[in-house]
Amino acid sequence: KQEVTQIPAAxxxxxxxxxxxxxxxxxxxxxxxxxxxxxxxxxxTSLLLIQSSQREQTSGRLNASLDKSSGRSTLYIAAxxxxxxxxxxxxxxxxxxxxxxxxxxxxxKP
Amino acid sequence: xxxxxxxxxxxxxxxxxxxxxSCEQNxxxxxxxxxxxxxxxxxxxxxxxxxxxxxxxxxxxxxxxVSREKKESFPLTVTSAQKNPxxxxxxASINEGHxxxxxxxxxxxxV
Numbered sequence: 001k002q003e004v005t006q007i008p009a010a011x012x013x014x015x016x017x018x019x020x021x022x023x024x025x026x027x028x029x030x031x032x033x034x035x036x037x038x039x040x041x042x043x044x045t046s047l048l049l050i051q052s053s054q055r056e057q058t059s060g061r062l063n064a065s066l067d068k069s070s071g072r073s074t075l076y077i078a079a080x081x082x083x084x085x086x087x088x089x090x091x092x093x094x095x096x097x098x099x100x101x102x103x104x105x106x107x108x109k110p
Numbered sequence: 111x112x113x114x115x116x117x118x119x120x121x122x123x124x125x126x127x128x129x130x131x132s133c134e135q136n137x138x139x140x141x142x143x144x145x146x147x148x149x150x151x152x153x154x155x156x157x158x159x160x161x162x163x164x165x166x167x168x169x170x171x172x173x174x175x176v177s178r179e180k181k182e183s184f185p186l187t188v189t190s191a192q193k194n195p196x197x198x199x200x201x202a203s204i205n206e207g208h209x210x211x212x213x214x215x216x217x218x219x220x221v
């Protein structure tokens with residue numbers, strides 16, 4: 001059974017700092033990996049989707065990488081802003097099943 | 111715009127009562143999913159449906175039921191058998207080339 005782990009569970013940084021969120025998974029036979037953002041009391045907003053054949057995806061200040069062989073993905077946020085404060089979840093998809101990590105709660109202080 | 115609509119946003123259930131959460135999508139996605147989210151925990155799969163008139167149990171299906179009579183709709187019923195239903199419920203659909211799309215969620219509280 002696929003297990004997804006996100007480290008750290010919480011992170012607090014000053015505005016303007018670059019940061020990295022980590023996601024690891026136990027079964028490397030994934031179809032894709034997706035990073036989401038969740039604001040308190042809200043649904044999940046998709047940030048980046050990486051297909052299994054890809055190694056990274058970029059959108060604005062966000063860059064996500066995927067290393068299937070080591071079972072790892074990272075989400076890099078450049079020049080963080082207070083508006084980036086949210087919980088970030090990664091999820092891996094294979095065999096008609098998507099497994100989620102528990103998330104990293106990010107706080108960016110002005 | 112295409113998307114997933116969940117209703118209601120807030121729902122209160124009395125002890126012993128069944129309640130139904132609505133999930134509607136206009137994305138033309140075949141597969142739909144229901145997840146439960148508890149504070150500080152990841153999402154746990156309740157039920158999913160790959161096609162109309164077919165659905166499968168997820169990890170925590172006990173106390174829940176679903177139907178899939180139309181491609182666009184995948185309602186979730188929380189029955190009286192679910193002893194701890196207070197949680198945030200999220201519905202999603204998937205296009206494998208574009209990943210998951212989620213609704214805005216329903217917060218269910220037992221009163």
